[in-house]
Amino acid sequence: MSAPNKSYDPVEVSSLQPDELDQARDEALAAIAAAGSLEALKETRLAHTGDRSPLALANREIGALPPAARAEAGKRIGAARGAVAQALKTRQAELEEERDQRVLVEEAVDVTLPWDRAPRGARHPLTTMQERMADVFLSMGFEIAEGPEIEAEWFNFDALNFKPDHPARTMQDTFFVESEDTGVVLRTHTSPVQARALLSRELPVYVVALGKTFRTDELDATHTPVFHQMEGLAVDEGLTMADLKGAIDAFVTGLFGGHLPVRLRPSYFPFTEPSAEVDMQCFVCRGASIELGAEPCRTCGSEGWIEIGGCGMVNPRVLTAAGVDPERYSGWAFGLGVERTLMFRHGVKDMHDMVEGDIRFTLPFGMEI
Numbered sequence: 001m002s003a004p005n006k007s008y009d010p011v012e013v014s015s016l017q018p019d020e021l022d023q024a025r026d027e028a029l030a031a032i033a034a035a036g037s038l039e040a041l042k043e044t045r046l047a048h049t050g051d052r053s054p055l056a057l058a059n060r061e062i063g064a065l066p067p068a069a070r071a072e073a074g075k076r077i078g079a080a081r082g083a084v085a086q087a088l089k090t091r092q093a094e095l096e097e098e099r100d101q102r103v104l105v106e107e108a109v110d111v112t113l114p115w116d117r118a119p120r121g122a123r124h125p126l127t128t129m130q131e132r133m134a135d136v137f138l139s140m141g142f143e144i145a146e147g148p149e150i151e152a153e154w155f156n157f158d159a160l161n162f163k164p165d166h167p168a169r170t171m172q173d174t175f176f177v178e179s180e181d182t183g184v185v186l187r188t189h190t191s192p193v194q195a196r197a198l199l200s201r202e203l204p205v206y207v208v209a210l211g212k213t214f215r216t217d218e219l220d221a222t223h224t225p226v227f228h229q230m231e232g233l234a235v236d237e238g239l240t241m242a243d244l245k246g247a248i249d250a251f252v253t254g255l256f257g258g259h260l261p262v263r264l265r266p267s268y269f270p271f272t273e274p275s276a277e278v279d280m281q282c283f284v285c286r287g288a289s290i291e292l293g294a295e296p297c298r299t300c301g302s303e304g305w306i307e308i309g310g311c312g313m314v315n316p317r318v319l320t321a322a323g324v325d326p327e328r329y330s331g332w333a334f335g336l337g338v339e340r341t342l343m344f345r346h347g348v349k350d351m352h353d354m355v356e357g358d359i360r361f362t363l364p365f366g367m368e369i
């Protein structure tokens, strides 16, 4: 409040005139009503009730009035200031209410929306397929055996009875580490684990090996330079082809269910003798598509049979190379490609899908463990 105005000059205090006061009040009320936002109202409050506002100035001038006039002037100014303060309060409440309503709409969160829309990924079907295959063998009492992916040529070829001039040994088919004369290759199959298992374990040996294998193929719909194989090996006294056939029957039943017939077709591998290709009856048409006039079957190409891998009785030369007496022991081996199995079991048409890591391919296989 300003100091008492001893030299009272009525001209200076015109803001105390009733009509001036009414005008100041009405302007304030109009501005308050027109304030469209809380920010605008703040400005209005400052302009019409702040220290430099006409009403504040008038209030300050009361002290300068002669004592007799103060009560009446104080009453009028008080009423005007009261009306403005009330209008500010009301408008403030209205604008806050408006803001709250708007925030409720604009910042609404729909708590019923699904919360787990971020893709969580899936295990790769090649992994789950390998686990399934291992499980079938584990359930028959086999153990898991392993070998290195970067392998000595001796284990990959020599120990397995590949002659020095075997075409598989050339750079045409095999990735050599550095040069061809280092004797180190990326294993071209899981069969070197046969020799490793026999050299490192007590007999009898019942093992299954799974893992990456490498060949110099271009990536296309049906080939990939990096692929996976599974290999079962049993070496014991008195094992025959009947044991081999029985194990493959159990494997096919374990992986496909339904006791599908298995047939062996004579073949050749340097490390097995005799050797055979393994076919299982098609699990989709169950052989029916070969009949004349039958519906064609896409899974087996209407062959009725699906080739799943190779097998045979372990060549005595392999047993000898691995320090096992072939007079006393015999064994069988059975190997297959994991990608190929995944392709025909799940109708995967293109090998690219298996190596590109697109989650749209892996997701439908789920998180199966």
Ligand code: PHE
Binding pocket: 188, 189, 190, 191, 231, 269, 272, 310, 311, 312, 333, 334, 335, 336
């Ligand atoms: N290693 C062979 C291949 O890669 C498959 C096989 C394994 C054949 C075991 C017979 C016995 O084709």
